[in-house]
Amino acid sequence: MQLLLIHSDYIEYEVKKSTPVAEKIEESLKQGRLEDALTAFMAVEKVDEPNPADTIKRTVEEIEKVAAQVKAERLMLYPYAHLSSNLSSPKVAVSILKGIEEALTGKYEVMRAPFGWYKAFKISCKGHPLSELSRSILPEGEQGAQEVQVIPSCAKSSEDDDVVSEALKAESVAKSYWHILTPDGELHNIDDFDLSEHPNLQKFVDYEISKNRAVEKAPPHVELMRRLEIADYEPGSDSGNMRFYPKGKLMKTLLENYVLDETSKFGAMEVETPIMYDMNHPTLKKYLDRFPARQYSIESDKRHLFLRFAACFGQFLMNHDMTISYRSLPLKMIELTRYSFRKEQRGELVGLRRLRAFTMPDMHTLCTDMDQAVSQFDEQYNMCINVLDKIGIKLDDYEVAIRFTRDFYDSNRDFITNLAKTVDKPVLVEMWDTRFFYFVLKFEFNFVDALAKASALSTVQIDVENAERYDINYINTEGEAKKPTVLHCSPSGAIERCIYALLEKEAMAMEKGAVPMFPVWLSPTQVRIIPIAQRHLEFAEQVSEQLKCRADIDDREDTIGKRIREAGREWIPYVVVIGDKEVENGTINVTIRSESQPNKPVKMEMSAEDLNNRIMTEIEGLPYKGLPLSKLVSMRPKFI
RNA sequence: GCCUCGGUGGCUCAGCCCGGCAGAGCGAGUGAUUUGUAAUCACUAGGUCGCGUGUUCGAAUCACGCUCGAGGCUCCA
Numbered sequence: 001m002q003l004l005l006i007h008s009d010y011i012e013y014e015v016k017k018s019t020p021v022a023e024k025i026e027e028s029l030k031q032g033r034l035e036d037a038l039t040a041f042m043a044v045e046k047v048d049e050p051n052p053a054d055t056i057k058r059t060v061e062e063i064e065k066v067a068a069q070v071k072a073e074r075l076m077l078y079p080y081a082h083l084s085s086n087l088s089s090p091k092v093a094v095s096i097l098k099g100i101e102e103a104l105t106g107k108y109e110v111m112r113a114p115f116g117w118y119k120a121f122k123i124s125c126k127g128h129p130l131s132e133l134s135r136s137i138l139p140e141g142e143q144g145a146q147e148v149q150v151i152p153s154c155a156k157s158s159e160d161d162d163v164v165s166e167a168l169k170a171e172s173v174a175k176s177y178w179h180i181l182t183p184d185g186e187l188h189n190i191d192d193f194d195l196s197e198h199p200n201l202q203k204f205v206d207y208e209i210s211k212n213r214a215v216e217k218a219p220p221h222v223e224l225m226r227r228l229e230i231a232d233y234e235p236g237s238d239s240g241n242m243r244f245y246p247k248g249k250l251m252k253t254l255l256e257n258y259v260l261d262e263t264s265k266f267g268a269m270e271v272e273t274p275i276m277y278d279m280n281h282p283t284l285k286k287y288l289d290r291f292p293a294r295q296y297s298i299e300s301d302k303r304h305l306f307l308r309f310a311a312c313f314g315q316f317l318m319n320h321d322m323t324i325s326y327r328s329l330p331l332k333m334i335e336l337t338r339y340s341f342r343k344e345q346r347g348e349l350v351g352l353r354r355l356r357a358f359t360m361p362d363m364h365t366l367c368t369d370m371d372q373a374v375s376q377f378d379e380q381y382n383m384c385i386n387v388l389d390k391i392g393i394k395l396d397d398y399e400v401a402i403r404f405t406r407d408f409y410d411s412n413r414d415f416i417t418n419l420a421k422t423v424d425k426p427v428l429v430e431m432w433d434t435r436f437f438y439f440v441l442k443f444e445f446n447f448v449d450a451l452a453k454a455s456a457l458s459t460v461q462i463d464v465e466n467a468e469r470y471d472i473n474y475i476n477t478e479g480e481a482k483k484p485t486v487l488h489c490s491p492s493g494a495i496e497r498c499i500y501a502l503l504e505k506e507a508m509a510m511e512k513g514a515v516p517m518f519p520v521w522l523s524p525t526q527v528r529i530i531p532i533a534q535r536h537l538e539f540a541e542q543v544s545e546q547l548k549c550r551a552d553i554d555d556r557e558d559t560i561g562k563r564i565r566e567a568g569r570e571w572i573p574y575v576v577v578i579g580d581k582e583v584e585n586g587t588i589n590v591t592i593r594s595e596s597q598p599n600k601p602v603k604m605e606m607s608a609e610d611l612n613n614r615i616m617t618e619i620e621g622l623p624y625k626g627l628p629l630s631k632l633v634s635m636r637p638k639f640i
Numbered sequence: 641g642c643c644u645c646g647g648u649g650g651c652u653c654a655g656c657c658c659g660g661c662a663g664a665g666c667g668a669g670u671g672a673u674u675u676g677u678a679a680u681c682a683c684u685a686g687g688u689c690g691c692g693u694g695u696u697c698g699a700a701u702c703a704c705g706c707u708c709g710a711g712g713c714u715c716c717a
Binding site: 438591 | 667712
């Protein structure tokens with residue numbers, strides 16, 4: 001039994017024509033309408049034939065469960081053969097459908113659309129989180145059956161159709177085919193590929209496909225983000241809106257500046273667009289109607305506004321008004337949105353991993369045609385690898401997912417193979433037989449965290465829909481207006497999520513017995529200077545002046561042991577202890593965190609200039625900003 | 641939205657099962673110590689035990705309602 005449940009404002013149908021298997025019906029059943037009803041589209045399958053009673057029982061349970069969740073009092077039972085490719089005999093189907101109807105009658109106001117007729121129907125989907133659900137009900141012992149992912153399409157109506165059209169069927173149920181693509185170009189069936197040598201990819205695949213994500217504890221980065229005074233929950237705001245303390249704000253600014261620098265080198269023009277838009281703007285309305293409500297909305301005088309969930313709107317509306325010659329293509333614009341807003345469901349928000357307000361670098365590239373788009377895609381793919389690498393997230397830390405339509409794959413096989421070659425490891429492939437989303441090709445780099453949960457960082461998509469929707473044109477060599485092919489790219493993914501990934505990565509490293517740290521250019525304090533006694537403070541000041549980086553002085557009246565420990569707990573890359581010996585010799589003793597092991601610090605005697613040179617080499621070409629807090633640690637407040 | 645668990649000084653938590661003076665460690669303040677590589681010692685301050693109602697001689701503890709948070713479901717353009 002395949003079930004597709006839609007909680008609708010209304011559903012109505014009208015029979016058009018009988019098929020050879022049609023049940024005989026009363027005139028009154030030839031049309032029907034229910035308001036505020038849960039509609040159950042159902043397909044009875046071959047596997048249901050041996051035990052119809054069991055199928056009835058379990059289907060009824062499932063429907064009742066959902067009806068209770070959405071508080072529906074009216075049910076429309078709608079036979080919908082297109083949900084399955086392995087249907088039962090019509091006789092069994094009718095008996096099961098009638099059985100379900102009988103079991104539910106009395107508890108609900110039930111209407112059943114007749115079986116075996118071509119019917120036209122209209123449905124208005126409510127669009128709340130539970131309004132669209134699909135269920136496969138299999139007999140006991142048949143759990144291994146093929147998984148079918150249903151991608152819901154909302155607010156669709158088939159009013160123009162005489163019969164339930166093939167197009168609607170295709171859009172209601174787009175099938176995903178999962179594969180593993182190896183660098184040699186082989187496209188393996190996911191079940192046939194041995195992932196045991198790729199444990200991280202295995203985790204990602206499990207997360208993506210089997211959706212098995214039971215986890216018993218909170219993710220480790222939540223404790224770390226607080227303990228390191230990076231970020232924290234803000235109870236005075238909405239959930240998923242974080243506060244950032246000075247150290248976290250510094251890291252965030254550096255990451256933002258880095259991504260902007262890289263995209264600027266890449267030729268992107270930085271722009272800024274509004275964070276709120278008119279819900280009733282004709283172009284935006286069309287776009288919003290395609291998706292269930294997931295945005296913050298604001299009532300302001302007569303207008304109904306929503307907060308942007310990406311920078312697409314602003315940039316596309318700008319593109320629409322621009323005069324663009326083919327000479328300007330590929331044309332790149334970037335905005336670093338502070339913020340983009342998505343009203344994710346309450347239970348889905350976790351620490352810095354998924355937020356309702358987040359900072360998103362969002363670049364769009366207008367290309368003359370698909371060929372140019374494909375070559376741009378390739379360049380941006382490589383840029384993303386490089387950007388994440390500098391941020392401290394290496395190729396081993398994430399898994400690649402590439403998703404495309406079958407048509408795209410058939411005409412770009414070599415190109416896609418090359419993407420796997422570039423990263424030189426197997427990648428997960430999702431292929432759709434029809435295009436449902438606005439893109440024909442996308443990739444993401446998915447970070448797999450300490451609890452085996454995956455989340456996307458970098459992504460690029462080839463969009464074949466929005467140039468049309470926003471009426472974006474360029475003038476070609478012939479002087480004709482043409483629609484460009486558009487690329488969406490976020491080189492790093494959300495900035496907050498990069499911090500999450502770094503924290504989770506270090507948490508995993510700690511588990512394995514390594515010493516955790518941030519890349520030097522991102523460390524809030526790069527050098528901690530610890531004068532042993534007060535008389536060494538002056539020399540400590542001198543050393544800090546010689547270092548052209550974020551060097552602070554722990555002048556608190558604690559023991560050396562304690563201050564060393566504190567520096568370690570702050571993951572400071574270089575720790576300098578200054579006492580009589582140093583003042584005398586003019587050299588310094590540096591503990592180098594990146595070379596140390598737990599309980600085995602690596603210390604080196606060097607001059608302040610040596611240390612400075614070493615750090616300058618490490619942070620060369622990367623953004624820099626001064627200390628986010630007072631140089632003297634004794635003057636700092638505690639944030640947590 | 642549904643299910644489960646939780647809310648006790650700034651932080652982390654014990655106490656709750658089985659009702660009887662509200663506790664510890666860290667942090668903060670003060671004093672002593674001026675220190676050579678992962679927690680110096682002593683003292684002090686700091687709490688309507690999330691909110692409300694009920695049961696009781698007596699409620700942090702039991703019951704009910706509310707609220708906020710976390711995890712799961714669902715979802716993730």
